[in-house]
Amino acid sequence: MALTLFEKLWQQHLVCELEGGASLIYIDRVFLHERTGSIALKSLQADNRQVINPQQVFCTMDHIVDTFPGRTDKTLMPSGEDFIKATREASIDAGINLIDLNDPRQGIVHVISPEQGIVQPGATLVCPDSHTCSQGALGALAWGIGSSEAEHAMATQTLRVAKPKTMRIRFEGQLNPGVFAKDMILHLIGKYSAAGGAGYAIEFAGTAVQALDIEARLTLCNMAVEFSAFTGLIAPDEKTIEYLQGRPFAPSGEHWQKAVAHWQTLFSDKQAIFDKDIRVDCCDILPTVTWGTSPQHTCNVNGVIPNAEQGQDDNQINAMQQALEYMGLRPGIAIDSLPIDCAFIGSCTNSRLSDLRIAATVLAGRKVAAGVKAICVPGSTQVKKAAEQEGLDKIFIQAGFEWRESGCSMCFNAGGESFGFQQRVVSTTNRNFESRQGPQTRSHLASPATVAASAIAGRIADPREFL
């Protein structure tokens, strides 16, 4: 029978069917971080339960760590240090792989997992973090869970999962100039709504997806959760194999050939039928920015703020009105006329070397507009070092950006740092929720090119004028 990639991965991990419709799925990798992992490990200990395969469990420090140069365990968040110390102690007690704050491999979980070769095609990987879907970009079945489920995965090496339906989204054609993976996913969510993927495991396919490099694929899959999907995934190909070869946790020696042979079987069969199939023509995608407080509130960078009356029903109209009010916007004004206070480049969405290179292309020889606070936080310590070897740090700093240590940082307010009351931020992150980047901040999501262009212009700006 013809199978989709998702169905192949599901079958390969199916331990048994459970009563009442769920399946018991084998988990190859568990990843933790200090924000939610510490609670999961502590709770397991309190219940006198063991991590049964500690060598399959990894933990990093990323969510609430300080990102200022010369950092220590202390953070701006009052009790942040407690989370870091508790995670360190519990990780050492449990014997799991800890990538601590000062480890050269440290970074945001969804940046370092591919970087270290921890996530691999055909593996199941879970993490108490909603953006775990990013890692599906390498052809893994990776999804976000809660702390209790993380305990379940560590204590049993399995999860009880209700099988999602399958959806394929084919991005066909070539991307327009100035359009990147971030614009593709924002366009999709804007068109099909933030709940458009609810109940589905989504395979991203099509010529435009095949043409993306691995880092851009990670960006695309990263926001599958913003589409409410169970996860996103992309069939592994030659680029995936090339990307993984030689990475520290990737297979080596005699295992390498065997692994590659397996990975080459991981694709959706030609006759496979998806529960839903969507085609997106890439010629329709322009640089995209969010205007509101849900990732579905998008418009083209040359577009105008919509009228709430355009909503499809009372609830949507209500949500749009509240978003306009929160964001301090009036319908009809051009989004590229909006002055900004801050620009942020970072997060598990867009903080990899290729993201920083694109931003640097825009920033080279230019200055951030007066009064704009601009921050770049590389996604991992390795990304930071690699960028410094290319001299990208100098371009950012000379343009007027702060150059920080890696972490989740101001993607959200967890480290205790905020952009400030009603400050308008253009950001490469994934969530424009109310107060996400600090109390009452107003976030506009965009690609690294658009954020860099906006930082220079001092308003939301079209990156095509700067590339």
Place this chain on the structure above:
Amino acid sequence: MDKLQIHQGVAVPLIRENIDTDAIIPSREMKRVSKLGLGEGLFAGWRYTLPGGREPNPEFALNKPEYANCSIILAGANFGCGSSREHAVWALKEFGIRIIIAPGFGSIFYNNCIRNGVLPLVLAERDINALANSTCQDPQQNQLTVDLLQKVVVDPGGLRYSFDIDDAQRRMLLEGLDAIALTLKLADKIADFQQARQGSHPWLFLS
């Protein structure tokens, strides 16, 4: 875990689509390495007049006397989307919420509810609007009854709304089961599976 079978309580409407877990509990309210002490931070951004403050915002539904001791939320589509933080459910539960009725839920949030004895109940938007109408005149008197045994919501006038839920998840809630303890009963099956996988996919097993 507390069992949930038949529950009667005050229902509060928070009908707006895409209420995310950052709104349910802002990151700044997750102060301790603990599942406890989070109820106070529930909806903090809307419930209090100032960030970090504790002065109640009188406009917010949960602060209105007619919704005192509410235990049921009537919500909009895609409730609990966003961050996987289980703190959102721990905060709801500590506040006293046992049931959330919405046209749909964020999938991680949904599972987190089941693991903590909170029922995420799916009904059509028009039914939720009707339930809100049936309770809005004196919500303390006009309470809702949710019967998980019969899979039905009963409004104050006796009108019944059937709902669907996966049998395994229903049993977890009805009997207050611990998922880990249940799965550990299958330890032999899991060990056999793992051994076979070690043979077929040796590169995934680290030493």
